[in-house]
Amino acid sequence: MSNAPALDIRGLSAKVADEEISILKSLDLALNPGEIHAIMGPNGSGKSTLAKVLAGHPSYQVTGGEALYLGQSLLDMEPDERALAGIFMAFQYPVEIPGVSIANFLRTALQARLGRGEELDLFDFQDQLLEAMKLLEVEPSFAERPVNDGFSGGEKKRNEILQMAVLKPSLAILDETDSGLDIDALQVVSNGVNTLHKENPEMTILLITHYQRLLDYIKPDFVHVMVDGKIVRTGGPELALELEKQGYVNWKPSS
């Protein structure tokens, strides 16, 4: 168990649940505990679908393959079970929850992680939340705002990482967290992710991004190129630079 990869995806295929639209096509990917991987790829190549399939989104149906999380099969688990097991996905498009404050939301989420009859220590929670807010450089009043309701694009992304800081996952999948951030916000958010990784070196991170710029701030161990539902190339950080220069022309599906 201890030497099992954090995430081991073998021949994973998936389609839209009630339509015959295949998106993931026998995809392979393995992440060892503590590693940082980046996935890059053209629009529509299936990056978000991969993230959502790993999180258990009901719009997609797995048609083949396996996804093991620390040696345990993910695909039969409910989305909430996956979250409780330590998987976190930062959404490309976070949803708004009117009337539910961030503080209330996170308190309830942490409470859900405790066993029956166990009560969350509210002082500890306050401390944790304040620390996370300091890390993401948001005002304390931020926690009183309803989750993503009326937030700017950048605030929504910050809020995703704020949640990550409080929920402390062991596998974090960040789907285009850098999109919509200005350069200052990008630094703050990247610095936040790096700090969390330093605090917990066992935490595995999968970054989905279009921009090499993010990888200047968060140094990946591996970079993968995803085209048409599968990983077509894997390399080190230098691969991102190459992509930045050449684009994806060399990997367009030959059809």
Add this chain to the structure above:
Amino acid sequence: MADNSTYHSWLNEKRSHAWSVYQSTPTPTTKSEEWRYTDLAKLFPLEQITLEMGLVDSTQRPNREDLIEATNTAGRIQLTDGLVTNIQVDPAVDSQGVGLDSIQNTTHEKYQEIIRTNLCSHVLPPESGKFQALNAALWKDGVVIYVPKNVHVKMPIRGKHTLSTGNSAVCARTLIIAEEGSHVSYVEEFHSDDFSNKSMVSSSVEVVAHRNASVDFVSVQNLGRGIFFQVAQKSLVHRDACVNTLNVNLGSSLSRLDLNTRLLEPGANSKMLGLYFGDKDQHFDHNTSQDHLAPHTRSDLLYKGALDGNSRAAFRGIIRVHSGAQQSDAYQTNRTLLLSEQARADSLPNLEIEADDVKCSHGSTVGQLDPETIFYLLSRGFSRQQAERLIVLGFLGDVMTKLPHGAFRRVVKNVTDAVEQKLRHG
């Protein structure tokens, strides 16, 4: 000490008159626009309950005592089966001349005079409708709140209505008169057991806010099943005055609310808030109207609800900006969240505008729980049930955050607890 026998015979004359109005007013049917969503003949046939007018003389005087406990309350009044049984008033509030008394049994000359001027007459006369007439004929007791000029009652006054048995028509009245520059808030709650036989609880509320006065009125209905809860509320808002209302509907089998705010003079404004949560076969019908009769008046209505099981809600709201009421702002929003496939909501917002320089908007939505929102919460480790609860409480809680004062913390907590209770059993 006032002459109670003339006072009582005056009240009885009003009742007799209302009874004749009741008898000559036809029972509303779905043919009438205002009742199109609620078929009384099917849901609550009036023939099935005994309705008899009886004259009321001195009933038992309620117990009256000082409120000693340091609660966040200025006064408390308790009604059982429509009769005031207990009154407690904070002596500090009492000494400012604030009246909290039984309408039927008050011996206070000033309050009797206030009642004679206002009860069942220029605010909510029996001619307003079948049920308004019924209530005006059958009521035995009610609450009168009188706030003298420039007196601010900081903490809310609380009223509690309970029922001892079913199979009856309990009619109660509430009269709130706020003199110039005064402030008061009143929170009433209706509770009872479930009843197997059909029972009716009727409440008529008359509010007058004189110049620059402000009145907050909150009503929380959590009656048992088997009950038809019928409400008529009318507020008259004078120059620069403000009347805010919140009506919470959680209990009863059938409820029908007729709510009207009349902004009579410039500067008058009103927030009308509503919240409902239906389950099983509950049926809620809200019929609201916002009348702007003077320029520079403002009204803002927000009614939100969630419906589970086979429950059903109807909302029919109208904004009327009368001619000459220029530069008025009037808003109206009704939103319902359907939690089951069988639940149903009908919403009919309406505008009648006879002035040309006004800001008005109205809108309504009926929606389901958004699967993307549920997934977002699941992906944070919430169970499906927790996710739904959080979304529903957030959706409804939004209404309560618009309550103007922190003084309502207890109401917010009680309502939240009651909604959670229903969510758990739904």
